[in-house]
């Protein structure tokens with residue numbers, strides 16, 4: 001039977017029913033332009049919510065608001081029932097640790113002059129004031145966690161492959177022990193083999209560390225495999241929201257159906273979808 005499988009991943013059932021993140025009616029305007037127009041979703045602890053949609057649909061804008069890099073024009077974002085928008089000072093610092101962001105291009109977030117070990121240790125030193133030695137030791141643990149050799153600690157970013165750099169970016173996000181990780185096109189720049197390795201790593205880390213993910217992607221095949229729930233966005237509007245399996249087997253909006261039909265390869269045509277449901 002045709003399937004939307006991109007990597008060999010066993011998704012476990014979501015371990016909690018507790019809501020970790022609740023976005024309500026989020027609106028983001030840039031001058032006269034409305035980039036996000038009333039988006040709402042809730043995410044259970046330990047689960048993955050995907051934001052999918054074409055370029056410019058507002059995915060990154062939502063991810064940045066959740067990661068506290070921009071303040072929505074209106075609406076609310078709550079973590080464990082506590083409003084996170086508009087926080088300052090100590091409260092903001094504390095929240096920034098609990099929510100980490102991983103980008104598509106780790107070259108942008110890794111300082112080319114810094115060793116990999118110091119890059120991974122840096123957030124820890126910023127948040128904890130950990131000593132150089134403590135931070136280095138923990139950086140080595142996290143290199144191991146993302147399946148990279150300790151010897152990589154002394155290298156520079158340019159000496160690493162794209163997949164290795166993305167593992168470093170993941171280690172750097174995980175080292176402060178966040179609860180929520182926003183992954184913005186985190187595997188999009190990688191070739192298919194490396195992509196499935198990183199997806200498997202993310203899936204394993206989620207199980208091991210009890211993490212909650214916001215997974216931003218334009219790739220529906222990946223979203224189908226990695227997410228529990230999904231929001232489909234079009235021009236800032238949420239055209240679909242629900243359990244991933246239900247959205248894929250029975251899309252409610254014409255837009256979602258078009259997206260599914262647009263997945264490369266005729267075997268992905270919506271009518272042929274057989275997700276074993």
Ligand SMILES: Nc1ncnc2c1ncn2[C@@H]1O[C@H](COP(=O)(O)OP(=O)(O)OP(=O)(O)O)[C@@H](O)[C@H]1O
Nearest residue numbers: 030033035053054055056057058059060061062218
């Ligand atoms: N700081 C800003 N000022 C003005 N417009 C912005 C700003 N940030 C984003 N936009 C606009 O908001 C819209 C949504 O952008 P966003 O980056 O969220 O889209 P996206 O879904 O992540 O797209 P892509 O798939 O290309 O990454 C776009 O039209 C973009 O040009």
Ligand SMILES: [Mg+2]
Nearest residue numbers: 059060061184
């Ligand atoms: Mg984006």
